[in-house]
Amino acid sequence: MNLEVKLAGVTFKNPVTTASGTFGSGAEYEEFVDLSALGAVTTKGVANVPWEGNPTPRIAETYGGMLNAVGLQNPGIELFCERDIPHLKEKNASIIVNVCGRTVEDYVEVVERLSDEPVDLLEINVSCPNVKAGGIAFGQNPDALYDITKAIKAKAKQPIVMKLSPNVTDITEMAKAAEAGGSDALSLINTITGMKIDIHRRKFVLANQTGGMSGPAIKPVAVRMIYQVHKACSLPIIGMGGVMTGEDAIELMMAGATMVAVGTANFHNPRATMDVLDGIKAYMERYHIEDINEIIGCM
Numbered sequence: 001m002n003l004e005v006k007l008a009g010v011t012f013k014n015p016v017t018t019a020s021g022t023f024g025s026g027a028e029y030e031e032f033v034d035l036s037a038l039g040a041v042t043t044k045g046v047a048n049v050p051w052e053g054n055p056t057p058r059i060a061e062t063y064g065g066m067l068n069a070v071g072l073q074n075p076g077i078e079l080f081c082e083r084d085i086p087h088l089k090e091k092n093a094s095i096i097v098n099v100c101g102r103t104v105e106d107y108v109e110v111v112e113r114l115s116d117e118p119v120d121l122l123e124i125n126v127s128c129p130n131v132k133a134g135g136i137a138f139g140q141n142p143d144a145l146y147d148i149t150k151a152i153k154a155k156a157k158q159p160i161v162m163k164l165s166p167n168v169t170d171i172t173e174m175a176k177a178a179e180a181g182g183s184d185a186l187s188l189i190n191t192i193t194g195m196k197i198d199i200h201r202r203k204f205v206l207a208n209q210t211g212g213m214s215g216p217a218i219k220p221v222a223v224r225m226i227y228q229v230h231k232a233c234s235l236p237i238i239g240m241g242g243v244m245t246g247e248d249a250i251e252l253m254m255a256g257a258t259m260v261a262v263g264t265a266n267f268h269n270p271r272a273t274m275d276v277l278d279g280i281k282a283y284m285e286r287y288h289i290e291d292i293n294e295i296i297g298c299m
């Protein structure tokens with residue numbers, strides 16, 4: 001049975017990775033997961049300097065998922081390169097680094113710092129607030145997305161994967177802008193903006209008022225968007241959004257994802273990535289599929 005997949009010129013031993021921000025840099029899951037058994041570990045968003053994140057409370061449960069407004073808390077690229085990359089390499093993990101920033105220059109600084117590091121792919125989170133453009137996220141404006149993709153691609157040594165926000169009317173417009181800007185692959189979906197109110201206290205549950213919705217409740221949106229993007233452009237896709245089982249992963253792959261990331265599932269089942277991998281193998285056995293690549297984008 002072949003589980004190997006190729007994405008943006010990089011070969012991964014299987015299609016299962018972690019969704020950024022739900023797995024740290026892997027160390028906190030080592031008790032449960034053999035990091036080298038994953039297709040890759042995708043790390044929490046890292047910026048040029050440390051970010052404190054948002055005030056608490058910044059997590060809330062919802063039906064079939066959760067809201068978070070962690071605000072991209074991270075240790076900054078220096079500590080990340082000194083501490084997290086060597087550790088992941090020691091564990092023989094393939095590495096996808098998720099990059100965040102407030103300005104184009106911030107992103108470029110991180111990407112340049114990573115150029116000599118043993119990193120397989122750079123996943124660029126463009127749902128961060130764009131301070132220079134007055135708070136409009138890069139991921140919600142196709143012109144801004146094109147520009148930032150181009151600027152990052154010009155400096156990046158590793159292939160880049162623009163991570164798309166689902167908080168847009170037409171996801172294919174964003175996918176095409178990233179493709180035109182030179183992105184090597186796309187990942188989708190990031191969280192869907194939501195809100196929760198404590199009716200007894202008449203207060204917002206999250207200090208930030210709004211948060212990003214994730215978990216199984218968003219999976220149908222992810223499947224729909226992956227399908228649309230796969231039809232609209234030719235870039236390979238890392239799919240995520242509500243994957244809990246191997247069958248969920250297969251669904252995203254049939255819609256068009258070459259790799260699949262497991263996110264919120266890790267919080268209630270720290271072995272979720274391993275279970276998803278086992279579930280994919282069980283599905284392949286059941287339907288006599290020799291090569292996982294057969295099912296990618298088959299719909």
Ligand SMILES: Cc1cc2nc3c(=O)[nH]c(=O)nc-3n(C[C@H](O)[C@H](O)[C@H](O)COP(=O)(O)O)c2cc1C
Pocket residue numbers: 019020021022044045068070072098125163189190191213214215216218240241242243261262263264265
């Ligand atoms: C607590 C939390 C933190 C997250 N942090 C990041 C991040 O740093 N960068 C990023 O691109 N996405 C981040 N995400 C989004 C996930 O990577 C993923 O796109 C989304 O949660 C959908 O997948 P899921 O339903 O499997 O969780 C975060 C999600 C959660 C729940």
